[in-house]
Amino acid sequence: MTKETSTKAGISRRQVLKTGAAAAGLAVGSGAITGFPTVWAQNPITLRQFGTGVSNINAIADKCKADLGITLEMTATDSDAAAQRAVTQPNSYDIADIEYWILKKVYPVGVIQPMDVGKLKYYDQVVPLFKSGKLTPESVIAQGTAPHTVGYVEKPGDKTFAKSETQWFTMMPTIYNADTLGIRPDLVGRDITTWADIMDPAFKGKTSILNIPSIGIMDAAMIMEAMGNIKYADKGNMTKDEIDKTIEFLIKAKGDGQFRAFWKSFDESVNLMASGEVVIQSMWSPAVAAVRSKGIACKYQPLKEGYRAWGGGLGLASHLKGAELDAAYDYINWYTSGWVGAYLNRQGYYSACMDTAKKFMSDDEWGFWIEGKPAEKDILSPEGKVMEKAGAVRDGGSFQERMGHVACWNSVMDEDRYMVRRWNEFIAA
Numbered sequence: 001m002t003k004e005t006s007t008k009a010g011i012s013r014r015q016v017l018k019t020g021a022a023a024a025g026l027a028v029g030s031g032a033i034t035g036f037p038t039v040w041a042q043n044p045i046t047l048r049q050f051g052t053g054v055s056n057i058n059a060i061a062d063k064c065k066a067d068l069g070i071t072l073e074m075t076a077t078d079s080d081a082a083a084q085r086a087v088t089q090p091n092s093y094d095i096a097d098i099e100y101w102i103l104k105k106v107y108p109v110g111v112i113q114p115m116d117v118g119k120l121k122y123y124d125q126v127v128p129l130f131k132s133g134k135l136t137p138e139s140v141i142a143q144g145t146a147p148h149t150v151g152y153v154e155k156p157g158d159k160t161f162a163k164s165e166t167q168w169f170t171m172m173p174t175i176y177n178a179d180t181l182g183i184r185p186d187l188v189g190r191d192i193t194t195w196a197d198i199m200d201p202a203f204k205g206k207t208s209i210l211n212i213p214s215i216g217i218m219d220a221a222m223i224m225e226a227m228g229n230i231k232y233a234d235k236g237n238m239t240k241d242e243i244d245k246t247i248e249f250l251i252k253a254k255g256d257g258q259f260r261a262f263w264k265s266f267d268e269s270v271n272l273m274a275s276g277e278v279v280i281q282s283m284w285s286p287a288v289a290a291v292r293s294k295g296i297a298c299k300y301q302p303l304k305e306g307y308r309a310w311g312g313g314l315g316l317a318s319h320l321k322g323a324e325l326d327a328a329y330d331y332i333n334w335y336t337s338g339w340v341g342a343y344l345n346r347q348g349y350y351s352a353c354m355d356t357a358k359k360f361m362s363d364d365e366w367g368f369w370i371e372g373k374p375a376e377k378d379i380l381s382p383e384g385k386v387m388e389k390a391g392a393v394r395d396g397g398s399f400q401e402r403m404g405h406v407a408c409w410n411s412v413m414d415e416d417r418y419m420v421r422r423w424n425e426f427i428a429a
Helices: 003-009 013-029 058-068 079-088 100-109 195-199 213-227 240-255 266-275 285-292 322-335 339-345 354-358 363-369 399-403 416-428
Strands: 045-052 070-077 095-099 172-183 207-210 259-263 280-283 299-301 307-317 386-388 406-409
Touching (some): 045 322, 058 070, 079 095, 079 100, 095 100, 100 307, 172 339, 172 399, 195 207, 195 213, 195 280, 207 266, 213 240, 213 416, 259 266, 266 285, 285 386, 339 363
Parallel strands (some): 045 070, 207 259
Antiparallel strands (some): 172 280, 172 299
C-alpha cells in the first residue's frame, strides 16, 4: 500500500460503518458470515501479508475476500527470509504471518505493534499453550522459545517481553504443530522409535534434516541427546561449547555420507521422500500427508523423546493506523472465527482457537484430526482429495498426546549469531 492510498484510507471507523451499512446488511442477509462488519466491500482495503508457505494459502485469501471484502495480497517465503524481511522492509507489509522464534528477533526492533486483547474477539478461546506455556495445569513447560515467553508486553512501545499475561499481545497465534521424523515404512525395514535412528549407518545417504538454522539445530539437539552424546542444560539456549559439539557432530556425520540432502521448503521435503531418495528425515505433518496423497507409504513417527514444536501467528505492522488498523483487527477476528482454523486442522496443523474451528468440522473429521479416533469415512484434504482411508488413525494420536509431549520449541538462542555462523560452516563443509 502506498503512502497515498494509506492517506485516502485513513477515514474514521464511524464514517466507514455509516457508508458501509447497506453492504453489511446485504452480506449478513446472504449468510456469507455473521458477527463481522462487512464494510470493506464498500470501502476497499488491501492488506499485504507475508510469511511462510504453511499458512499463506490462496484459499484463505479468497475466503477472506468473499466474507469480509478485504483483499489479501499474500507473499510466501521461507522462515529465514521472513525474519529478514520483517526487520529490513517494515513498510512492505501490513500483516506479518511469522513464527514465534522469528518474533523474538523481530519484535524488539519496533516493526510490530502490540494488540489490545480487548479487540480480539476470540482471545478467551486461545489454547493455554500460548498464554501460560502449559497445555494442561500439570504440563511441564518445554525448552526453547515457548510462545508465551514472547507473547506479551506490558504496554505499547515496550521492546522487552512481559513475564506473564497482560492486556497487550505481541501476536495473535493461529497455527502450530508438534514435529517429528517422517519415514518411509516400506523402505526403512524396521521400527523407528528414537531421534537417534536417523543416524543409523543402515540409512547412510538416505537421510535429511532441515536447513533453517534455528529449527535444524533443534532437530540436531534431539538427535544428540537421544544418542547420549550430550545432555544440554537447555536445548533452546545452548552455550558456545554445546553449539560447537553439536556442529562438529553434524560435520562428521556429513563427511561420513549420512545425509542425502538438507531441505528448506515444504516441496523439497515432499520430493525427497516421494522419490525414495530419502527414507527418514525431519518433516512437517502436512508434508507427510502430501506424500501419502500420491499413494506412497509415509509415516509421521512418534518418538520416545517427544516432539519439537513450533507456533506462528499474525502480527500487526507498526505503521498501521485508522481504517487500515481496524481492517487488520477485523481480519484477525475473522481468521480466528473458525473457517481458517478448520482448514489448517484438516492439513494436519492445529488451530490456536480450537473451539471455533470445531464448528466448521464434521464429528468424524474432529475425531480423526484432534481426538485420535479411527476415521469412520475417508478423510479429505481441504481441496477434497482423499488423504486417509476410513479406519485410519492419525500418526501420533490425539492433540493432547502430541502437544502434550513437546520436548522443545523452535528457538532463538542468546548465542544465535554464533550458532548461525557455525551452522553455515556445517552446510558448507
